[in-house]
Amino acid sequence: MFKRITGTKDILPGEVSAWQRIEEIARNTFPLYNYKEIRLPLIEEAALFNRSLGEEAEVVKKQMFLIQRDHDTLALRPEATASVVRSYIENSLDKVQGFAKFYYIGAMFRAERPQRGRLRQFHHIGCEAIGSAQPQLDAEIISLADKLLKNFSVSGHRIRINSLGCPDDKKKLTQILKKSLGDNTSKLCQDCQERFQGNILRILDCKNESCKEIVAKLDIGQKHLCGACIGHFRQVTTVLDMLGVEYIVDDHLVRGLDYYTRTVFEISHPGLGAQDAIGAGGRYDNLVKQLGGSDQPAVGFAFGVERVLLVSADKVQGVSDKLVYIIPLGEEARQESMILLNELRQQGICADTDYLGKSLKGAMRQADSMGVKYAVIIGDNELKNKTVMLKNMKSGEQKELGRTALVKELSGN
Ligand SMILES: [Zn+2]
Ligand SMILES: [Zn+2]
Structure with a gap:
C-alpha cells in the first residue's frame, strides 16, 4: 500500500468546504483593494530563490526542494514573492504598468523535517504591491491582512510591526547586534553561532530557550534607523491608528529573508502554540532591481492557509x-x-x-x-x-x- 509523503496532507472532501470558504473570502476581499490574481508555476530556477531570499536564509540553505535536470537546478517554490517579482520583470509589467497589485493562492514547498505541524507542502494566500514606496501602502497592506483575518472569522490575533530600515540601517542593526551580543555568543545555540556570522538578524527569532533569554535582554530600539526611515515608519503607524488597526511595535521583530527592508510585520495567534505565526510580510524595496528589473519598491504578505483554518471559528456548512x-x-x-x-x-x-x-x-x-x-x-x-x-x-x-x-x-x- 502506498502512503502519502510525510509532511504532506490529503484534503478530503469533508474538509474541502472549509478551504473553499477561505479561498472564496480571499477572492472577494482582494478585489475590494484592487489586487488582481496571478497564477505562477510551482517550479522555478533554484537560483531565483538563492538570489532573492539570500544564500544564508534557512529556507535556501536547508529547506529547498531541488530537482536536478541535466544542467539545470530547479526548485519547488518555497514562497511566492520571488516568483511574482520574476514574472513582473519578465513580462515587462514595470514598463507597461509601473504600479501593480497581485494576489495569489497556492501550494508552496519546503523540505523541512516535518515536526510540530510543519508541512513540506503547505498553502499560501498572499499579495504583493509593486512600484510604490509610500508608507500609506504599507498601512493598506497591513490593514488588508487584518481585514482578511476578520473575514475568515479569526479573532484574537496579534499584529507586531517593526522597521528594519534601508540597507544602510540594516548594516547598522547588524553592527549593533554584533556588539550587544558580544560576550554572550558562546551561550547561543549551534544554529545561532552560525547565524552570528551569516544572518545575525535571525538570532532574534530563535526558539531556543537560552537564546530567547539572551535576546530578551537586548535593548535594540530604533537606533539603527535613519531620519527618512523613522519618518516612513511613523507614517505607517499613523495611518494604522487612523484605520483603527490594532498592532504592537516590537523592535525584536525581524524576518529571516534577505529581501526585507523598512516595514516588517508578523501576525500571530495564541491558539497555535509555539509556532504561532499565521502570516507575515513587509517591504522589499530592492528586490525588483536586484533581480534585474527597474528600481521598484514593493510590499506584500502571505498567510499560511493551514494555520488560518486552525484558528478560524466558523463552522463550515457542507454542501x-x-x-x-x-x-x-x-x-x-x-x-x-x-x-x-x-x-x-x-x-x-x-x-x-x-x-x-x-x-x-x-x-x-x-x-x-x-x-x-x-x-x-x-x-x-x-x-x-x-x-x-x-x-x-x-x-x-x-x-x-x-x-x-x-x-x-x-x-x-
Ligand atoms: Zn534608512
Ligand atoms: Zn539560537
Whole structure:
C-alpha cells in the first residue's frame, strides 16, 4: 500500500468546504483593494530563490526542494514573492504598468523535517504591491491582512510591526547586534553561532530557550534607523491608528529573508502554540532591481492557509444540506430517476441518487447520514401517477406532487 509523503496532507472532501470558504473570502476581499490574481508555476530556477531570499536564509540553505535536470537546478517554490517579482520583470509589467497589485493562492514547498505541524507542502494566500514606496501602502497592506483575518472569522490575533530600515540601517542593526551580543555568543545555540556570522538578524527569532533569554535582554530600539526611515515608519503607524488597526511595535521583530527592508510585520495567534505565526510580510524595496528589473519598491504578505483554518471559528456548512437525494424503488423507477436527476441539475439543483439498490429504509438512512434536506421517493404508485414523493428530512413531512411542481418547489431552496 502506498502512503502519502510525510509532511504532506490529503484534503478530503469533508474538509474541502472549509478551504473553499477561505479561498472564496480571499477572492472577494482582494478585489475590494484592487489586487488582481496571478497564477505562477510551482517550479522555478533554484537560483531565483538563492538570489532573492539570500544564500544564508534557512529556507535556501536547508529547506529547498531541488530537482536536478541535466544542467539545470530547479526548485519547488518555497514562497511566492520571488516568483511574482520574476514574472513582473519578465513580462515587462514595470514598463507597461509601473504600479501593480497581485494576489495569489497556492501550494508552496519546503523540505523541512516535518515536526510540530510543519508541512513540506503547505498553502499560501498572499499579495504583493509593486512600484510604490509610500508608507500609506504599507498601512493598506497591513490593514488588508487584518481585514482578511476578520473575514475568515479569526479573532484574537496579534499584529507586531517593526522597521528594519534601508540597507544602510540594516548594516547598522547588524553592527549593533554584533556588539550587544558580544560576550554572550558562546551561550547561543549551534544554529545561532552560525547565524552570528551569516544572518545575525535571525538570532532574534530563535526558539531556543537560552537564546530567547539572551535576546530578551537586548535593548535594540530604533537606533539603527535613519531620519527618512523613522519618518516612513511613523507614517505607517499613523495611518494604522487612523484605520483603527490594532498592532504592537516590537523592535525584536525581524524576518529571516534577505529581501526585507523598512516595514516588517508578523501576525500571530495564541491558539497555535509555539509556532504561532499565521502570516507575515513587509517591504522589499530592492528586490525588483536586484533581480534585474527597474528600481521598484514593493510590499506584500502571505498567510499560511493551514494555520488560518486552525484558528478560524466558523463552522463550515457542507454542501450536502443543499442536496436532493432521489430514492428509486425498482428497476423502472431507477431508469425514471435518471431523467429527474437531469432535470433538477439543469435547474441548478444539486441532486444525486442511490446507486447501491438499497431498500427504502436503507436509502433513507443513507440520506440522513449525508445530512440532505430533501429525499424524493419514486415507487410503483408514483410511477403510475407520474408523481414523486417529496420528503423533508428535517420535519419528516412528506407530500406527493408532479414533476413540474417538484422542480418549482425545490428551486426555492
Ligand atoms: Zn534608512
Ligand atoms: Zn539560537
